[in-house]
Amino acid sequence: MHILLVDDEPLELEQLEYIIQHRFPYWTIHKAIDASKAVKVMNEYPISLALLDIQLPGKSGIELGLELKRLKKLDIVMVTAYQSFDYAQASIRLGAKDYITKPIIEEELCKVLENYQHSDVQSHIIQEAINIIHEQYSQKLSLSFLANQIHINSAYLSRKFHEEMKISFSEYLNDYRIEMAKQLLQESEKSISSISEECGFNSQHYFSVLFKKQTGLSPREYRLREKV
Template identity: 35%
Template sequence: MYKTVIVDDERWIVEGIKTGVRWEKYGFQVAGTAENGQEGLELIEKLRPDFVLTDIKMPLVNGLELIKQGKEISPRTIFAVLSGHAEFAYAQKALNYGTFGYCLKPFEIEEIENMLGKLSHSLKHRDQLGPQRDTQDLYELLCSGNELLLAEKLVAAGMPVNAGMPVTPILVQGYAHAPFREDVQHIRFRMNKRRVGILVYSHLADSLLSPLDKPDIAIDYSIGIGSPSTSPAELEASLEAASVAAYGSFSTGKGGIYRPFVTSETVLSSLIAELTDALAQKDRMRFMAVMESCRPMFHRYALTIKDAYLIFNTVMYLFTRKGIKENARFLEGYDQLYYDYGHSDIMIDYLVKHTLEHFSDELFSRLAGVTHNRIKEILAYIHHHFNQEISIQSLSEKFYLSPTYLSQLFKKEVGENFVEYLSRQRIQYACKLLAETDMTVSQIGEKCGFNDYFYFTRIFKRLNGMTPTQYRESR
C-alpha cells in the first residue's frame, strides 16, 4: 500500500477526504494528517510517504513551501494540491514544482479518486524503472561536442547511431508521471529535477510514447520530440530543439507532445519593434495591445518559450536603458522563465503590471489629490480602459456604488464630472496618436473609444480649439 499524508488547515476537509475517498481500492492508505504546513513537513520527514495531498493557503508554512521543502526531505514523494478558485494561479505554479496535479475546491470525491487511479499507475511504472536505463554521463557527452567519445558511449549503451538506424531525442518536462513503455529500448538521462532526456531509435519513438497518445488522458507534463539524427554530430542540435519544444505547455497552457516550431523572423521582429516604440513613446495602450496580441499566438503555439524569453528580456533591457534599473530583472534561461511564471499568460500579466509605473505619471499625480479610496480605484480603472465602453452605470455596478452617489462623489473628488474626465482622457490619447502615427482620423477615434466620427471631432474641437485634422497639420 502507498502511504499518504493529507495536509489542510480545515479539519472538516481532512476528515471528509480521509473517510470519503476509497483509498484502499487504489492501493493507498492514509498514514497521517496535519493541520498546517509545519506539521506536514514533520510528518513527511517521519513517514517518507509516497503521496502528499496538501492545501495551498495554510498557517506557518504554505502549500508551495511545503512542496519545495518536502521534496528536499523526501525526493520520491509525489505531491498534489487542493486549492480554491481564488488561488488558481498558485495551483498552476505548484505544477512547476513537480506536483502531480491539483483539485479545485469545492471538489468531488470522484475527482480525487480519478487522480489516485492515475497516480497509482505512475507509481507502479516508477517502481519498475531499471538502473540500466539511466546514464547521466551520456548527457555530459552530448553537451561536450566530442563526437568520437559520444559515438563510443552510444555503442557501449547498445544504441549506435548511423544512417540506417537514426535516433530521435525526446525531452520530457515533468518526468515523474510519464508512463512510457518499458519494453521499448531507450536510454534516458536526467537534465535537472524537472527534465529528463531520452534517446530512442526513430522507428520506435511512437511505440515508446503510445501510452501518452490518447485524447482521453489529461496530462500535466509536456514532451518535446526532436528530429531523427543519423550521426552523433546531429544529436546535440536535435536535443536542443526538443528541449525548447518540451516547454510547449508554457505557451499553450496544456500538457502534451510538441514538435519544434520556428517562429517567423518577420513576426518576431515586428513584435519587438512595436514593443520598443511603445515603451519609447510611453504609449501604454499600444504596449498593452501588442502584449495582448501575443496571447493567442502563444496559445496556438505560434510563439514559443524561446520567443517569450526574448520578449521578456527585451522589455527589461529597455527599462535598464531608461535608467529604471531597480525595476528590471533579467532571466538567465528558459527554465527560469518556466519556473517563475509557468504559463505565457502569467508572464504577459507580469510585464503589463511591471511597466505600469512607466506609463502612469499622470495617473499618479491625479491620485495624489484624491482622498477617497474607491474613487482612486475607479480612476485607475478608467486610466487602463478608457478606450473601451465605460459608463456611470457600468462603474456603479463594478464598484458597488449607486449611480447618483458615484456621480456626486466623482465630481467632488476629481473636480469634474465623469463624462468630462473620460472624454479628456480619450482626447489626450488621440492627440498622441495624431502626432506620432499615420492612422486616419476615423481609425484614431475608434482606437480612443469613440464609435461616432462626428462626435469625436466635435469633442476634440471643444477641448483643443481645432479639429483633429488641423491639430495634425499644426504638429
C-alpha cells in the first residue's frame, strides 16, 4: 500500500515514517511538507491513505484533504497538536477516518493503521510475492523468477499483482528499491555507485534518473539535504 504523510515539520515526518516502516514494512511511504508537494505525489502514485497535519503553511490540512478527495478515492487521518473541537468537527465534515493528536503515541497510531494492514493485499499469492521482493530486492529479480518461486504462471501473477496492488510488479520493485536506497543514503557513507548496486540496480545512471524522478533530487542532493 502507498501511504502519504504530510507535515511541515521534518522531525514529525521522520518520526511518523520510522514508526510506520517498523510496524508495516510492506508499505511504501511518501512524504510532503506542503499541499503542492502532496498533490504532486497523489498524481504520481496510487495513494490509499493520507495522514495530514492540520496546520500546514498556505493551504490547511483540511483544505488539502478536500482537494485530495476530489483527485482520488482515499482514506484520510488528520494529525494535529491542537485538541480543538472546531478541528475535530472540520475533520468529521471532511470524512476523515480518524483524528490523532500530537505528540504521536506509537500504539495509538498503530491501532489506527492496523485497520489498513491487509486492505491492499487480498491474496496469499501476492503477500508471498511481496515477501520475496522485500527479501531479495538487491538481487536480479524478474517477474518470471518470482512466478517460479511461487509456482504460478507469470502472466497470471502480473495480472493479479496489478489488480491487488494497483501498480505493476516492476514499478513496485523499483519503488521499494528507491526506498531502501534512501535509507542507505541517510544512514551510511557508502558511495552512490555502491548503493545503486546494493539496491539491485544494474546501472548507476538508471538508478540516478529513477531516483530523481521519484524524489525531485539526485541521490547526492538527497544525501546532502538529509544530513543538514
